[in-house]
Amino acid sequence: MLSPVLFVATFVCLLFAVSTDSENNKHRDYPRSCKELFELGFDSDYYVIKPKFSPKPFIVHCDMINSGGGWTEILKRSNSNQSFAKLYNEYVVGFGHLAKNFWLGLEKMYQLTGFESTELLFEIVTPKGVSFEFFYSSFSLGSNRTGYDVKLLGSCSRGTGDGFYTSGGMKFTTTDVDRDENPDANCADTSQGGWWYNKCGLTQLTGVYFDDYATKIWNAKYIDWKPWSVPWHQIKSVRMMVRPRTGTNGDVLFPRREQWSKKDLCPKI
Numbered sequence: 001m002l003s004p005v006l007f008v009a010t011f012v013c014l015l016f017a018v019s020t021d022s023e024n025n026k027h028r029d030y031p032r033s034c035k036e037l038f039e040l041g042f043d044s045d046y047y048v049i050k051p052k053f054s055p056k057p058f059i060v061h062c063d064m065i066n067s068g069g070g071w072t073e074i075l076k077r078s079n080s081n082q083s084f085a086k087l088y089n090e091y092v093v094g095f096g097h098l099a100k101n102f103w104l105g106l107e108k109m110y111q112l113t114g115f116e117s118t119e120l121l122f123e124i125v126t127p128k129g130v131s132f133e134f135f136y137s138s139f140s141l142g143s144n145r146t147g148y149d150v151k152l153l154g155s156c157s158r159g160t161g162d163g164f165y166t167s168g169g170m171k172f173t174t175t176d177v178d179r180d181e182n183p184d185a186n187c188a189d190t191s192q193g194g195w196w197y198n199k200c201g202l203t204q205l206t207g208v209y210f211d212d213y214a215t216k217i218w219n220a221k222y223i224d225w226k227p228w229s230v231p232w233h234q235i236k237s238v239r240m241m242v243r244p245r246t247g248t249n250g251d252v253l254f255p256r257r258e259q260w261s262k263k264d265l266c267p268k269i
């Protein structure tokens, strides 16, 4: 559930869109991705976007600085204020606060990644403050009909540190919907967090966040990224982000760009 502030910001943006659409009804009112905004020179902030096949617009945070910019954040965690012990339908619609800890939602992730070639980036900060980036050259989610499965997953730039490859081809599993590859257990039962579990896999970014991460002994229910090749398991903060792999593919996607200004697109939260 988005916060009341976010809801109001989105509502105001929608009002603007409706009012301008009546004046320019043959044009598109929203950018399709953070990357479109990045290419127009917009900076990191909150924007309302509407992917090409999304039935309605929604608000996201765009990172226009790290790893080339143009990234849409789909998962963020930095403290224990937001529980990720949620049921399947909650993972579908999303929960949390975009500025703090959130899961954007599987349906929005599908709309962002299911219809065009997309890149995926994990930014992980260890308890000692060291930042790691794991870049995947391609990523695509299936729809609700196929369990929001990871349909496509390209190579990982950090090779042996790859903690997500075991999720390739996996459907999304929560405590109430077991679609993992483990016939003897539900992989979500330990952490209570939903994920693309295998049997169960190397990564659990929706596990329990512990504020005393620097001293706590690792436990299977905690948030982690644990390929054997990395010397740490625990995580101080993490972001998961996506962006279209190519630009606009020659399509005329942005007919109103000259009329847009940041105040129209960027709600303050």
Ligand SMILES: [Ca+2]
Pocket (backbone or CB within 6 Å): 178, 179, 180, 181, 182, 183, 184, 185, 186, 187
């Ligand atoms: Ca199972």
